[in-house]
Amino acid sequence: MTAELKLALIHSPTEPAQEAAKVLRDRYEWVPIEQATMAVALGGDGFLLQTLHGMLDRRRILPVFGMNLGTVGFLMNEWSPDLLENRIERAKTFTVTPLRMEIVTVDGESVSYPAINEVSLLRETRQTAKLEVLVNDRVVMPELVCDGVLVSTPAGSTAYNLSAQGPILPLDSALIALTPISPFRPRRWRGAILPERTRIMFRVLDPVKRPVSAVADQREVRDVATVAVAIDRASSLTLLFDPEHALDDRITMEQFAV
Structure with a gap:
């Protein structure tokens, strides 16, 4: 060498x-x-x-x-x-x-993790999740009823995102994918492709009756109240x-x- x-x-x-x-x-x-x-x-x-x-x-x-x-x-x-x-x-x-996932749990604990492939929110019980979706602090979906939702980087777009019928993103596209997992309402919504500078926020609408976990690649946090996701350019x-x-x-x- x-x-x-x-x-x-x-x-x-x-x-x-x-x-x-x-x-x-x-x-x-x-x-x-x-x-x-x-x-x-x-x-x-x-x-x-x-x-x-x-x-x-x-x-x-x-x-x-x-x-x-x-x-x-x-x-x-x-x-x-x-x-x-x-x-x-x-x-x-x-x-x-990578993405940076910033969480506040139902108990008020703050947690932050990076995600190289994706950040996913998943229902914890048989009850579907009910989520409010915000993009750059603007409510774009008052209520998403689903098994979950994920935010994917281009590098991760061929992993869990693709299995959830999300789009494949070219590596140099400067985009992120927002993909629902088994959406029930609105049933026909298939997700969005957003500029990588976008900040996405999820609010769990009924976190006690319909608890939700958040996963950054392989790291899981249960019983979340809010989850913010954005590209972490410093990493x-x-x-x-x-x-x-x-x-x-x-x-x-x-x-x-x-």
């Missing part, structure tokens, strides 16, 4: 990722994450999200080159131990800007991809998947 490039190796606890890590440790020089200028992550999409959240929590954000040792690996490059330095030097960089993340497996190309091709 060059003197300028200081790589840290991190991997999921799965057996394939551990075996791949042994191969890379024998071939290349590595430094602790605290001394690194870049990280190589081995695992699946879930592990990559976990890694990025860990960086956000520690406030030490490094560019990440991920290699897939998981199942889908949508956010990862193909696994290969060969020519790693060359792959990193040729890699295409993408900036991923931008950088992912690196092989030119032939660039994330924007993958997102484009997902629109033609059958």
Whole structure:
């Protein structure tokens, strides 16, 4: 490795990722994450999200080159131990800007979490959720009756958002998707595509009878009263991809998947 490039190796606890890590440790020089200028992550999409959240929590954000040792690996490059330095030097960089979820619970507790893929509100019981939806402090939907609703980044638009029949957003679109989950009233509403500068607020209209939880990627807060969601530009993340497996190309091709 060059003197300028200081790589840290991190991997999921799965057996394939551990075996791949042994191969890379024998071939290349590595430094602790605290001394690194870049990280190589081995695992699946879930592990990559976990890694990025860990960086956000520690406030030490490094560019990440991920290699897939998981199942889908949508956010990862193909696994290969060969020519790693060359792959990193040729890699295409993408900036991923997370959302910030700010919550006030029924008990008055304030909680804030980042979300790289999406923020989702979900009913906690058999009762449907009833939500008031505000966009930039303006009420745009006085009552949304649904199983839930989510706000997605372009990077996350092919995940839960797509499963909920939401739109696929190009990575450089500067948009966010607002997508209902099984809407009951208004039944025909299928969501909205909004500029990324938009601030979205949800108010739970009957939080005792119809309790709602809020989830930022994998972090859940139950019994919420209000949830505000906006892009957090102070926490931008950088992912690196092989030119032939660039994330924007993958997102484009997902629109033609059958």
